[in-house]
Amino acid sequence: MRATTRCLAKGFWGRSIDEFKRLSNIALKLEGIKGPQGPKPLHDFHSPDSIRDCKLMCDVDMGGYSKASLDWVPEDKTNRVHLPAHAHFHGTISTALPPHRPEIQRSGFAAWRTLDKAPTIFGRTLWDIDMYTYLALRVKSDGRSYFVNVQTESVVPTDLHQHRLFAKRPGEWETVLIKWNDFVRTNHGFVIEPQTEMLRQKVKSVGVGLTDRVPGPFELFIERIWATNNLNEADSPPSEVEPVQQGQLRNKEGKQIKWSES
Numbered sequence: 001m002r003a004t005t006r007c008l009a010k011g012f013w014g015r016s017i018d019e020f021k022r023l024s025n026i027a028l029k030l031e032g033i034k035g036p037q038g039p040k041p042l043h044d045f046h047s048p049d050s051i052r053d054c055k056l057m058c059d060v061d062m063g064g065y066s067k068a069s070l071d072w073v074p075e076d077k078t079n080r081v082h083l084p085a086h087a088h089f090h091g092t093i094s095t096a097l098p099p100h101r102p103e104i105q106r107s108g109f110a111a112w113r114t115l116d117k118a119p120t121i122f123g124r125t126l127w128d129i130d131m132y133t134y135l136a137l138r139v140k141s142d143g144r145s146y147f148v149n150v151q152t153e154s155v156v157p158t159d160l161h162q163h164r165l166f167a168k169r170p171g172e173w174e175t176v177l178i179k180w181n182d183f184v185r186t187n188h189g190f191v192i193e194p195q196t197e198m199l200r201q202k203v204k205s206v207g208v209g210l211t212d213r214v215p216g217p218f219e220l221f222i223e224r225i226w227a228t229n230n231l232n233e234a235d236s237p238p239s240e241v242e243p244v245q246q247g248q249l250r251n252k253e254g255k256q257i258k259w260s261e262s
Contacts, residue, residue: 003071045087063098068110090219111198132227140221143170
């Protein structure tokens with residue numbers, strides 16, 4: 001059997017070596033027995049290449065009029081408080097419908113996600129976050145109703161696991177923690193019933209979306225995303241009793257899903 005050009009490419013073997021090192025490191029540290037020895041990085045925006053590893057989506061792709069950008073912002077050492085390099089997710093939401101697309105009845109969204117990992121000799125690289133309790137994000141929000149989106153390698157490729165990004169200090173940098181078990185499985189904006197547990201050993205991508213359908217500008221700054229077991233990493237740890245808020249997700253009967261901040 002002849003090897004394909006893709007398999008012989010330097011990038012393929014380079015990725016395979018990196019994956020071998022990663023798997024060997026896990027084995028040497030006995031993480032499967034002892035548990036994780038620290039946080040697990042998922043994605044950060046510390047280099048310009050980090051933007052190219054993300055996919056930007058917007059309703060303009062189907063004829064809508066929203067606009068979205070994901071720009072890289074370099075490290076700033078001039079301020080009194082050091083500001084690491086990060087991404088700037090921004091644009092304008094429009095709910096106007098395309099006049100020549102009668103099949104489109106809903107518009108007004110923007111989102112980005114990390115790209116699927118390229119294949120290696122060990123198969124496609126996926127994140128195993130099964131030993132972690134929280135997803136952590138270092139962000140600065142404008143206070144709009146963003147969603148965190150997680151995609152796994154599941155039977156239905158269009159399924160997403162979603163949770164509201166509850167920013168408690170809009171306009172300021174903060175670390176937000178979300179319990180992995182609190183994500184809700186959805187498909188095309190609707191909650192799937194019955195719910196099934198997230199396949200936490202095979203996470204493909206993470207990202208953030210805005211679907212509140214409120215016309216006007218938006219901006220969200222993101223420095224990094226990681227998995228952790230350390231509740232103290234949050235700037236404002238969740239209280240024992242959290243207020244319940246309405247979200248934008250609905251079930252098939254059209255009822256809104258209520259979210260408890262986590």
